[in-house]
Amino acid sequence: MENLRHKISDAAYLPNPLKVNIGKMDSPIEKWNLIIGNLALKQVQATVVGFLAAVAAIILGWIPEGKYYLDHSILLCSSSVATAFIASLLQGIIMVGVIVGSKKTGINPDNVATPIAASFGDLITLAILAWISQGLYSCLETYYYIPPLVGVFFLALTPIWIIIAAKHPATRTVLHSGWEPVITAMVISSIGGLILDTTVSDPNLAGIVVYTPVINGIGGNLVAIQASRISTYLHLHSIPGELPDEPKGGYYPFRTFFGPGVNNKSAQVLLLLVIPGHLIFLYTIHLMKSGHTSLTIIFVVVYLFAAVLQVFTLLWIADWMVHHFWRKGKDPDSFSIPYLTALGDLLGTALLALSFHFLWLIGDRDGDVGD
Structure with missing residues (x-):
């Protein structure tokens, strides 16, 4: 279910912020066609991914235990599909308002839309998932037919969204x-x-x-911003399949962070935001007494090293990945952002796990639940 929550969030960048920056939403007709097409497209993707995530969760739960419960599997599938559908729709509507509002106020939506999408996506998805799963679970004994009906209902709407999404050329390609x-x-x-x-x-x-x-949230937000900015730059200065003169050649960390371009400057700024941002969250967790780990100097240093390494690696990969998809003639927003946010989850979790293991080995065991 945790994987489902992340994937709904990743799929909800609606419509792509770069479409505003390059003038593809200036016409009212084009704007509403693009909005409706993107909303329909994301409903299709959210429903299918929600179902696949539930199937994956069932398999991963069945393999170690060796037990299979049909009613629990149906409950999981129905909860996943319903949550994916509702959360994606709500988040899509919020994103449309944010992006259109950003255009009217002169704010760069690349800097606003992507972090709001990730943040609201996690919040909305978690709340809806808890509410729906609890409601369906209460129906298992007395109204056992409700969970499968809920799942079938949302799955049955998929062909309608496919037809709507196929009417717009841009969303038809992504479909x-x-x-x-x-x-x-x-x-x-x-x-x-x-x-x-x-x-x-x-x-x-x-x-x-x-x-x-x-x-994971900070890393995913920062790399999504950078990916959107690079993608917008490419749309404004070149055509798909051809790279502008500046980014040609190999993509190394030095080139990503110390080159002369505007995207290099933004990478530097985003990397500099990591430490103060994490310090604020660490202190907030400490004040709320939510963590099992006290803020020792060793813990803070190791944690911040992992966070900086995560974002440094993600920004480097984003520099290469966005240009790679652009050279292949693919829209970087649709292709790179899901990969980058997923890599952010993987890198963040792996580095954090290594950090906690390292702290335990060197004797800084304030992370022990028993403390």
């Missing part, structure tokens, strides 16, 4: 070719979920669960 990054990203996030489950199962390292959403 046929945009499944690979979304499904692959779900698999990548699932690996991160397995790492988290393995780490949490150790009572000495259970404190990791409090910090995982923080490191």
Whole structure:
């Protein structure tokens, strides 16, 4: 279910902020066609990914236990599909308002839309998932037919959304070719979920669960902003399949952060935001007494090193990935952002797990639940 929550969030960048920046929403007719087409497209993707995430969760739960419960499987599928559908629709409507409002106020939507999408996506999805799953679970004994009906109802709406999405040329293309990054990203996030489950199962390292959403959320937000900015730059200065003169050649960390271009400056700024941003969240967690780990100097240093390394790696990969998809003639917003946010989850979880293991080995065991 955690993987489902991440994938709904990743699929909800509606419509692409770059469409505003390059003038594709200046015409009222074009604007509403693009909005409706994108909303329909994301409903299709959210429904399908929600169902696949539920199937993956059932399989991963069945393999270690060797037990299969049909009613629980139906409940999980119905909850996943319903949550994906409703959360994606609500988040899509919010994003439309944010992007259109950003255009009217002169704010760059690349800097606003992507972090809001990720933040609201997690909040909305988690709340709806808890509400729907609890409601359907209460129906298992007396109204056992309600959970499967709910799942069938939302799945049955998929052909309608496909027809609507196919009417707009831009969404029609993504409807046929945009499944690979979304499904692959779900698999990548699932690996991160397995790492988290393995780490949490150790009572000495259970404190990791409090910090995982923080490191993954900040990393995903920052790299999504950078990916959108690079994509917008490419749309404004070149055509798909051809790279402008500036980014040609190999993509190395030095070139990503110390080149002369505007995207290099934004990468520097985003990387500099990591430490102050995480310090604020660490102090907030400490004040709320939500974590099992006290803020020792060693813990803060190791945690911040993991966070900086995560964002540094993500920004480097984003520089290469966005240009790679552009050179292949594919829209980087539709293809790169799912990969990057999923890699953010995987890297953040893996680095955080390594950090907690390292702290335990060197004797800084304030992360112990028993403290």
